[in-house]
Amino acid sequence: MSEPAVDDPRVDALHERMAEHSLGGHWQKKRRDPNPKLVPHLWPWETVYSCLLESGEVIKLGGINDAAKRRTVNLVNPSIPDLKATSRTLQMSVQLVKPGEMAECHRHTAGALRFVVEGEGTGYTNVNGEQMIMEPNDLVLTPNWTWHDHQNPGATPLVWLDVLDIHLIGHLDINIHENYQDARDGQGNYFGNASQPVLYPDGFCRQRFGPIRPRNGAEDNRFLPYTYKWAEARAALDAMAEAGERDPHDGVLLDYVNPLTGGATMPTIHCRVQLLPPGEETRPHRHSSSTIYHVVEGEGVTTVGGESSGGNDMAWTKRDCFFVPSMDWHAHRNASKSEPAILFSVSDRPVLESLGLYREEHA
Ligand code: 1HN
Secondary structure (H helix, E strand, C coil), X not given: CCCCCCCCHHHHHHHHHHHHCCCCCCCCCCCCCCCCCCCXXXXXXXXXXXXXXXXXXXXXXXXXXXXXXXXXXXXXXXXXXXXXXXXXXXXXXXXXXXXXXXXEEEEECCCEXXXXXXXXXXXXXXXXXXXXXXXXXXXXXXXXXXXXXXXXXXXXXXXXXXXXXXXXXHHCCCCCEXXXXXXXXXXXXXXXXXXXXXXXXXXHHHHHHCCCCCCCCXXXXXCCCEEECHHHHHHHHHHHHHHCCCECCCEEEEEECCCCCCCCCCCXXXXXXXXXXXXXXCCCEEECCCEEEEEEECCEEEEECCHHHCCEEEEECCCCEEEECCCCCEEEEECCCCCCEEEEEEECHHHHHHCCCCCEEEC
């Protein structure tokens, strides 16, 4: 974008001198728009999955540029391809750990969670020593600065969605990463191993922080490693659907809450799961948080954008992922007259809420 022509050479001279000193006039145009409006987008699972499987053939874990020893395919918003980001705050990726493989132990200031897609119940993420077993559709939290490695001792591939607040953390200039291998204990000795020891059995955190728990909980209860089992979420969805308890904008809706505070799943990311009964059409609403969805089952259509923009229909089917930008009107429709549709979603809502910037509007 070029400067508007100014006839006064004194103004040109001023602009030049300010630029030399890393200064800019409020009246000057930005050189490039760093803030394009994000677009809604759908990533068909078929394509994502085939690229992931192909990466399993040609990308060694800890191969090209290392990439902190993870084999993930990132969902990239087409508005900001250079940033390799799903939204301005969150990253959703898909990760593959093949039978016998391990993704080495590390920790970072970015908070992360996994939503399991494929697994036979033997693969696990070790979070600060707890062996968190990953069964399909389980949700596993690795809060910021918790050690985590992923292990697949089974016979079939382990596949899950990763969600990280890494772009928010980047904007805040606090993106720090440490490999377990390079870390030292209190005596200054290197840990030296690629994985951490298993200290606690699966379910330790659920028992420790669930409704029957020791009096002294976590030191900072906003940052809990935790697992939410799909069997419980699914049973609750079915019971509520049966009872006809529905939100007009989201159908049968459940929050994954922090079990100690009852608040958001994590300080920066909130998770939900919703069931749209057969034939359900929700009423449009919009809000200042942006949301990434993953279709757990069923098929339907999400219409994004108001009447003025004509609306953008995203038709989805099982395991597809799609993004709804902040402040865009949206409504969901279950295309089946006989089967429910289930959507898992993540949003940056807790960030907006904590800054006093959360807004919601209903049609
Ligand atoms: C990461 O550390 C993991 O720990 C997964 O499994 C995905 C995407 C971007 C940056 C770091 C993991 C990631 C990631």
